[in-house]
Amino acid sequence: MIDTVLFDLDGTLLPMDMEDFLHSYFDAVAKSFHRISEPSTLLRNIMKATEYMVRNTEKTKTNQRAFEEEFKRLMGCDIAPLMDRFEVFYTTDFKRIRDTVKPQPLCAKVVETVRDKGYQTVLATNPLFPRIAIEERIRWAGIDVDSFCLITTFEEMHYCKPQIEYYREIMEIIGKGPENCLMVGNDVEEDMVARKLGMKTFLVDVHLIHRTKTLPPVDYMGGYEDLYNFVLGELPDLRERAV
Secondary structure, eight states, X not given: OOOEEEEOTBTTTBOBOHHHHHHHHXXXXXXXXXXXXXXXXXXXXXXHHHXXXXXXXXXXXXXXXXXXXXXXXXXXXXXXXXHHHHHXXXXXXXXXXXXXXXXXXXXXXXXXXXXXXXOEEEEOOXXXXXXXXXXXXXXXXXXXXXXXXXXXXXXXXXXXXXXXXXXXXXXXXXTOOGGGEEEEESXXXXXXXXXXXXXXXXXXXXXXXXXXXXXXXXXXXXXXXXXXHIIIIISOOHHHHHO
16 A cells, blocks of 8 residues: 655656756856866766766765765865865855746645645655755745655765665665555656556656656656646545544
């Protein structure tokens, strides 16, 4: 029985054009760091270290450790000042790219409805960012950070999407099996892969990301109104079953 709903963030609970967001993000990083690092080199090495982190499969390494080890190797210097600067960036300049996203009020209603029906909720966002940046984007979506029993972050997780181990790690943390979970996301390859473990899936097709020609099987599919109507009318109320 499903009693847990996993939500992707970017492009799902927080509607966005990913290309526009990343362009604004990297532009903001370059401007924020221009006095302490040459922008083109910095951005190139951030991307390479991120790619390394996504490929990492060593469970002894958090995503943060994998990123920082590779970033240090690529930069060839002590990266502590750069990582400190990122902390400042996420509390200042990062907030200024909020205009690149357009919150959808139905998303907050979806999360609220799911919780009101007694379901546990997980923010299953790709853990490429530190907690401070993820929580900021949750607020951009108009959703309470405390709505989630788990937020998958750069500091704590050991795998990234689309690795299937990412979903296994979530289930290990929350003590659930795939038969207990529904994954909601907009990325076919990164989010719907959860179905391979036995999770039910809902593909949000408004800001659809699909890198191949063939759409794999999904259990449910639709836009924001479809998602809201689904959780409102199709998901059983677990509180009624508990009575």
